[in-house]
Amino acid sequence: MRTRHICSTTFLIFFSLLAAFLAPTGARAQTGGWNERPTSTFSILYTAGEEAEAERYAGFIDTIYDEIATAFSYRPSPPLTLRLYPTSDSYYQANPGARNVPGIIAHADFRRREVVVIVERTLQQSDEEVRNNIRHELTHIVASDLSDGRLNTGFQEGIAQYMERPSADLDLRIAALSQASDQGRLLPWSALDNRDTIYSNPEVSYPQTLAIVAFLVDQNGFATLRQFLSASAQSSGYRIALEQTYGASVSTLEAEWQAWLPSYLAGGYRSNALDRYDISYARTLVEQGDYATAMQELTQAIDWIARHSDTQPGEVSTEAIQLKERADDGLRATQLAEHARSALVEGDYERTQQLVEQARIIFARIEDTRQDSVLATYAERAARGLAASADLAQADALARRLRLPQARASAELAAQEFAALGDQLRLANALELRRTLNSRQRMLGAVLLVAGFAGVLLSLIGRFLQPPSEHW
Structure with a gap:
């Protein structure tokens, strides 16, 4: 049953009003007749002057029928009935027992297989909210069929809400649930069986029943929820059906739900297994090169899609896997680039070149050119x-062969380059070699000077000691 916003109205007590809706034919007498607009799955009944409204519903009601039928793998035998009451007064004339229950917008009559909408009360609703009225009430009929009418009130309302598409009032319902959680006003799961509790406390019970169904679907998939409906048809109560379907007691499931609830209130409520998973955020992260965040997002996405494989198109899973592979490559290439930078800072130029080449190959494979200039800089500095x-090695080799000027020139070139690169360790080595070469060169010069002086001195001494020449 759909009503106006849950925080401002009192909800219908399901079976009490059902009795009113199923009142004898005389109580349903109408002023004027009903016109019929047939569709593939519905017979739309409307009063004179409401042709446009009937056509409006005819434009989408078969699509919603297919949507609900596909989700539950069950097609209620058509035609179902959609009855459009133009005003509240016309609705009350047919359903006098509803006068004391304010806020009704729509309801489902299981026996008559009929959805009822009060058109006057939908005028302020968005198009999506109008469609949600039909989704909600049609789901009641389907859930009743699948459970053989044994599904309790709490699960009826929770499942019906889950089949709605997101609209403006969803955030308001979740805010009310969050407040109830903070204030310790959440209902125990035992209240799911109590229709009076559900309908007398709608600001808590409705969003809470939605959250309970969302939990079961999130953890075990929508197909398992369908199994729960089937199990309910064969069980004496929801507790037995839950335990048979989920393999856990109600108390265990309730404790797990309470632990899960904060993530739901923090934004998880926006994910619905029946929605096509929105991969666009992860795709944007990959395109922007934020591979680490993308990996986190896609790991969660793939896990979620796998849990809901029965409702998610195969191409969504395929794209998520491909994006994760690309993000993984991008993250690995980014890490290689970081390692290359570290190797460059440490002066490990050969390893820098190897890492740069590995990163380039991966970035090229995923067509990411953003790091090209950085890697080119690393490669250029590594080559230098x-x-x-x-040059430093050559200087050392020349020094060993006593080719000191050439050695000193090579050491000077090496020192200049290491200084430009900021390689302090190798700059110190080059400067030390240069100082050693300078010292050797000065020592060699001194030796040569001494040797030259000694040669001159020996030459003079030789002349002095040479005997005089004899003249013939």
Whole structure:
């Protein structure tokens, strides 16, 4: 049953009003006759002057029938009836027992297989809310059929709400549930069997029953909820049906639900197994190169899609898996680029080149060019570092062969390059080699000077000691 916003109205007590709706034919006498607008699955009954409204419903009611029937894998035998009361007065004339129950917008009559809408009370609703009236009431009929009329009030309302599509009042219902949770006013699951409790406390009971159904679907999939409806038809109560279907006692499921509820209130309520999973956020993260966040999002998405594989299109799962593979590649390439940077800072130029090449290959595979310039810079600096290291090694080799000027020139080039690269360790090595070469060169110069002086001195001494020449 659909009513006006749950925080401002009192809800219909289900079986009490059902008796009123099923009153003898005389109590349903109408002023004027009903016109019929048939569709593939419904017979739309409307009064004179309401042709446009009947056509409005005819435009979408078969689509909603197919939507609900597909979700439950069950097609109620058509035609069902949609009866459109133009005003509250016309509705009360047919259903006098409803006068004392304010706020009714729509209801379902299971025996007559009829959905009733009070058109006057839908005028302020959005198009989606109008469609939700039909989704909600048609779900009541389907759930009653599948459970052989044994499904209790709490689950009837929870499942009917779950079949609605998100609209403006959903946030208001969740806010009311959050407040009730904070204030310790949540109902025990035992209240699900008590129609008086459900309908006398709608601001808590309606969003709570929705949250309970959402929990069961989130944890076990929509197909299992269908099994619960079938089990209810064969069970003496909802507790036995729950335990048979979910393999856990009601107390265990209730405790798990209470632990799960905060995540639902924090935004999980926006996810519905019957909606096509919105992969666009994860896709945007991958496109923006935020691979770490994308991996977290896609890991959760793939897990959720797997739990709801019975309602999610195969292409959604395929895209999520492909995006995760791409995000994984992107994350690995990003990590390689970070390792390349660290290797460059440490002066491990050869490893830097290897890491840069590995990162380039992966980024190219996922067509991400954002890191190209950074990797090019790393590669260029690594090449310069290797060249400077080669100069330093050559300087050392030349020094060993006593080719000191050439060695000093190579050491000077290496020192300049290491200074430009900020490689303090190798700069210190190059400067130390240069100082050693300078010292050797000064020592060698001194030795050569001493040797030259000694040579001159020996030459003078030799001349002095040479005997005089004899003249013939």
